[in-house]
Amino acid sequence: MPKTGEKPGAGQYTCKECGKTLTLDDETDKLPPCSNCGGTEFK
Ligand SMILES: [Zn+2]
Numbered sequence: 001m002p003k004t005g006e007k008p009g010a011g012q013y014t015c016k017e018c019g020k021t022l023t024l025d026d027e028t029d030k031l032p033p034c035s036n037c038g039g040t041e042f043k
Helices: none
Strands: 011-014 021-024
Touching: none
Parallel strands: none
Antiparallel strands: 011 021
16 A cells, blocks of 8 residues: 555555545655645555
8 A cells, every 4th residue: 555755656545544535646746644634544
């Protein structure tokens, strides 16, 4: 599972803690912490 600071590629990721969806537009974007709960694990 992707975590904050990794570059998993463009796509949609869902916070494991709260379920908020985060979108990365670029292959080189790093995953930020969840803007809702500060979680660092996504799926
Ligand atoms: Zn969250």
